[in-house]
Amino acid sequence: MQNSAKEKMIVEPASMVKVCAEAEVVVVGGGPGGIGAAVAAARSGAKTILVERYGHLGGMATGGLVILIPHMSDGSRHQQIGGICQEWLDRLNTLGGAVGPKPEDLGSSDKALVAHWRRYFSAVVDGTVRLSVYVDPELLKCALNDLVTEAGVKLYLHSWGCRAIVENGCAKGVIFESKSGRQAILGQVLIDATGDGDLFASAGVEFDGTLDRSLRSSQLALVFRLGNVDFDKFADFKVREPEKSSALLQELSQLAGFRMSPHPTPRNDVMWVNDWLIGYDVLNVEDLTQVELTARTAMLRVLPFLQKNVPGFENGxxxxxxxxIGTRGSRRLMGEYIITGQDLRTGPTHPDTIAIFPSITHNTSPEHPHVHVPYRAILPRKIEGFLAAGRSFSSDPVANNTFNLIPHCVALGQAAGTAAALAVKNHVQPRQVNIVALQDCLRAQGVPLP
Ligand SMILES: Cc1cc2nc3c(=O)[nH]c(=O)nc-3n(C[C@H](O)[C@H](O)[C@H](O)COP(=O)(O)OP(=O)(O)OC[C@H]3O[C@@H](n4cnc5c(N)ncnc54)[C@H](O)[C@@H]3O)c2cc1C
Structure with missing residues (x-):
C-alpha cells in the first residue's frame, strides 16, 4: 500500500485472464455508434463481437430514454442520414413503435403538414418538414436485438469493457468484466463505441475531456416517462396559449432546480421528460451518483405541479x-482530423468523407447546409488496429455538441464497422484502408455520400 499526502493507493496483483473468444472485429459499447459498427462489420464479412455493459442494446436511445431520433434530413426532399439508422426506423414502423413524417412529407411547407409536425419538436425547422422521429424504447430494444443477431454479430451483454489490450502500439482486443469474471476477447480491429472513450483512454490514445459548461453536451440527465397523460391536449394547449404554457414550463424548471421539458412519444398517453443538470462531471462516479439522487427527488417534486397546472398531465x-444516466458529452478522440465549430460555418469538403450531417442550429451557416465528416475523424493518431464510433468522434466542444445525435452516431459507427471489415479483408491497418473502396461500400449500404 502506498500513501501520499493526497491519495491512498494499493497495488492490484497481476492475474492471468482467460481468452474467452476471438473475432476479427471487436466492438465495445452497444449504443447507436456500436450497433452501426457491429452490424456493418458483420454484414461486410468480418467475424464480429459486440460487448455491452447492460442487458440491452441502444445506449441512450433505449436505456437513457432519449427517444427522439432527429435531423436525418435537411429540410429538403432529400435524406442525408440513411443506412442502418433508417433500418432502425423501418423495423420500428413495422412494430408500431415510431411516429414521424413520411418520406413523401420531407421538405414540404404545406401549412397543414407543418402545423401538424410542428407539435413534434425538431420535425419542422425553418418552415419545412424534416425527418425526426419519436420512438418506443422497449420496442427499439427488441428491434435492435434482431438487427444485430440477424447480421451475425456475436453478443456479450452484461459485460463491461475495462481496458484495451495493446501490444507494440496496436490494439489486440479488450479485457472485460462480467458475472463470469475477468476475461479477454481478442480481435484484429477494436472499435471503441462506449460513448465515453473508455477504451481509448485505457489505451493511451490522445483525447480531450474538457467540456464547455455553456453547452448542452456538458449537462447530464435522468430522463423519465409519464403514463396516462394526453399529449394532444398538452400540444393543443401549447398552440392555443403559448405564453402561458412557456411560463408554466419555466416554473416547472424552477421547481426542479434545473431545466426540464416534456416531449411526445409514439403513444398519445405517454410522454418523456428531458432534463439538463449542470455542473456534474460525467467521468466522476460520485457526481453520477448525485445526479441519480437529485433527479429522482426533483421528479417527485414536479409531478404534482404538472398534474395540477398543465393540461394533459392531470392523471399522469x-x-x-x-x-x-444521460451523458451527452464526454471524452473526445483527438484523431487525425478534428471537426471544429469553424468547420460548421465554412463547410470544408474532404476526399475521405464517410458521412454527411445536415445543418441543425445557428452553429452552421446557410451557405453550407451540410457538414462533411472525414474518415480521419474516427481514426486515432499513432495507435493501430483501433477506431472510434459514436459521440466520442474527433471534434471540438461546439462540433460535438451539434452532432453527437443518435442518427449521426449510427452513421459514424456504420463507417467504422465497414472500414474495420475492409482492413481485415485486405490485411491492412484501418489507417491504410482504401478510401474509395470504403465509400463505395457505404454507398452500396444506402449511405448518402457526395
Ligand atoms: C438526456 C439526453 C438527451 C438527448 N437528446 C437527444 C435527442 O433528442 N436526439 C438525439 O439524437 N440525441 C440526443 N442525445 C444524444 C444522444 O443520445 C447520444 O449522443 C447518442 O446516444 C450517442 O451514441 P453512442 O453510441 O456514441 O453512445 P451511447 O448512446 O452513450 O451508447 C454507448 C453504449 O456503450 C455502453 N458502454 C459504455 N461504456 C461501456 C463499457 N466500458 N463497456 C461496455 N459497454 C459500455 C453503454 O451502456 C451504451 O450502451 C441526448 C443525450 C442525452 C443524454
Missing amino acids: FVLDTASQ
Missing part, C-alpha cells in the same frame, strides 16, 4: 425512469 403517473 411515473411510468419509468431511465436505467442509464
Whole structure:
C-alpha cells in the first residue's frame, strides 16, 4: 500500500485472464455508434463481437430514454442520414413503435403538414418538414436485438469493457468484466463505441475531456416517462396559449432546480421528460451518483405541479425512469482530423468523407447546409488496429455538441464497422484502408455520400 499526502493507493496483483473468444472485429459499447459498427462489420464479412455493459442494446436511445431520433434530413426532399439508422426506423414502423413524417412529407411547407409536425419538436425547422422521429424504447430494444443477431454479430451483454489490450502500439482486443469474471476477447480491429472513450483512454490514445459548461453536451440527465397523460391536449394547449404554457414550463424548471421539458412519444398517453443538470462531471462516479439522487427527488417534486397546472398531465403517473444516466458529452478522440465549430460555418469538403450531417442550429451557416465528416475523424493518431464510433468522434466542444445525435452516431459507427471489415479483408491497418473502396461500400449500404 502506498500513501501520499493526497491519495491512498494499493497495488492490484497481476492475474492471468482467460481468452474467452476471438473475432476479427471487436466492438465495445452497444449504443447507436456500436450497433452501426457491429452490424456493418458483420454484414461486410468480418467475424464480429459486440460487448455491452447492460442487458440491452441502444445506449441512450433505449436505456437513457432519449427517444427522439432527429435531423436525418435537411429540410429538403432529400435524406442525408440513411443506412442502418433508417433500418432502425423501418423495423420500428413495422412494430408500431415510431411516429414521424413520411418520406413523401420531407421538405414540404404545406401549412397543414407543418402545423401538424410542428407539435413534434425538431420535425419542422425553418418552415419545412424534416425527418425526426419519436420512438418506443422497449420496442427499439427488441428491434435492435434482431438487427444485430440477424447480421451475425456475436453478443456479450452484461459485460463491461475495462481496458484495451495493446501490444507494440496496436490494439489486440479488450479485457472485460462480467458475472463470469475477468476475461479477454481478442480481435484484429477494436472499435471503441462506449460513448465515453473508455477504451481509448485505457489505451493511451490522445483525447480531450474538457467540456464547455455553456453547452448542452456538458449537462447530464435522468430522463423519465409519464403514463396516462394526453399529449394532444398538452400540444393543443401549447398552440392555443403559448405564453402561458412557456411560463408554466419555466416554473416547472424552477421547481426542479434545473431545466426540464416534456416531449411526445409514439403513444398519445405517454410522454418523456428531458432534463439538463449542470455542473456534474460525467467521468466522476460520485457526481453520477448525485445526479441519480437529485433527479429522482426533483421528479417527485414536479409531478404534482404538472398534474395540477398543465393540461394533459392531470392523471399522469411515473411510468419509468431511465436505467442509464444521460451523458451527452464526454471524452473526445483527438484523431487525425478534428471537426471544429469553424468547420460548421465554412463547410470544408474532404476526399475521405464517410458521412454527411445536415445543418441543425445557428452553429452552421446557410451557405453550407451540410457538414462533411472525414474518415480521419474516427481514426486515432499513432495507435493501430483501433477506431472510434459514436459521440466520442474527433471534434471540438461546439462540433460535438451539434452532432453527437443518435442518427449521426449510427452513421459514424456504420463507417467504422465497414472500414474495420475492409482492413481485415485486405490485411491492412484501418489507417491504410482504401478510401474509395470504403465509400463505395457505404454507398452500396444506402449511405448518402457526395
Ligand atoms: C438526456 C439526453 C438527451 C438527448 N437528446 C437527444 C435527442 O433528442 N436526439 C438525439 O439524437 N440525441 C440526443 N442525445 C444524444 C444522444 O443520445 C447520444 O449522443 C447518442 O446516444 C450517442 O451514441 P453512442 O453510441 O456514441 O453512445 P451511447 O448512446 O452513450 O451508447 C454507448 C453504449 O456503450 C455502453 N458502454 C459504455 N461504456 C461501456 C463499457 N466500458 N463497456 C461496455 N459497454 C459500455 C453503454 O451502456 C451504451 O450502451 C441526448 C443525450 C442525452 C443524454
